[in-house]
Amino acid sequence: MKRFGVLLILILAFCGLSDSAYIAQNEAHHVPLLCNVTNLSDCNIVATSPYSRLFGVSVAGYGIIFYGIIFILAALELVLFNRFLRRALQGISLIGVLVSLYFTSIEIFVIHSLCIFCVASTIIVLLAFIFAMFIEPIRWNMKHKPPLQSAASPLPPPAHLPMPPTQ
Numbered sequence: 001m002k003r004f005g006v007l008l009i010l011i012l013a014f015c016g017l018s019d020s021a022y023i024a025q026n027e028a029h030h031v032p033l034l035c036n037v038t039n040l041s042d043c044n045i046v047a048t049s050p051y052s053r054l055f056g057v058s059v060a061g062y063g064i065i066f067y068g069i070i071f072i073l074a075a076l077e078l079v080l081f082n083r084f085l086r087r088a089l090q091g092i093s094l095i096g097v098l099v100s101l102y103f104t105s106i107e108i109f110v111i112h113s114l115c116i117f118c119v120a121s122t123i124i125v126l127l128a129f130i131f132a133m134f135i136e137p138i139r140w141n142m143k144h145k146p147p148l149q150s151a152a153s154p155l156p157p158p159a160h161l162p163m164p165p166t167q
Contacts, residue, residue, distance in 0.1 A: 002081075002086075002135045002136070003078065003081075005131045005132075005134050005135040006074050006077045006078055006086075006089075006131075006135055007074075007078065008127075008131050009070065009074045009089060009093075009128050009131050009132060009135075010071060010074040010075060010078065012070075012124050012127055012128045012131070013067050013068075013070040013071035013074055013128065014067075014071060015120075015124055016063065016066075016067035016070070016121055016124045016125065016128075017064060017067040017068060017071060019063070019117050019120055019121050019124065020060045020061075020063030020064045020066075020067055020121065021060075021064055022117065023047060023058075023060035023063070023117055024058055024060035024061055024063075024064060026047070027047055027052070027058055027060060028058075032044050033047055033115075033117065035115065035116045035117065042113030042114060042115060043115040043116060043117055043118075045111065045113040045115075046107055046111055046113050046114070046115040046118060047115065049111050049113075051103070051106050051110065051111065059103065063121060066092075066096055066125075069092060070089065070092060070093065070096070070128060073085055073088055073089050073092065074089065077089065083136065086132070086135055086136035087136060089128075089132040089135075089136075090129070090132045090133060090136065090138075093125060093128045093129035093132045094129055096125040096128070096129070097125055097126055097129045100121060100122040100125050100126070101122070103118065103122075104118065104119070104122050
């Protein structure tokens, strides 16, 4: 089942790469994005806003790097089946979810426009995170451990006192 989840992450990473590459290519060639979806057809408003660049680099460029890393980690996980790789997929996809939610909130509350490609990227990274959590669930050790005794008090723990007899 873990292999199937990793394969789904690999497919999602490829879809995210395609999505980010399409936006980056159109931005580099100054070609408007094609998006004809009702209420999600403001792609060009979002893509040309000042929020579409971070430190002089297109957000789509960061998306290509992000999905490339996810793709490589998932491909390596299919070959090596390593717990560290699964944890790395979880951590990086969590970062992707947080960044995607930030940029989606910028679209909604600041730019007042939604882009179907950006929403698709948010859904892709959210699904990748969910699958990453399923392939290596985090288990918390819930067993009660007795408190450690300090070296300053070498006394044994107090014995339990018997209950007085009832009348």
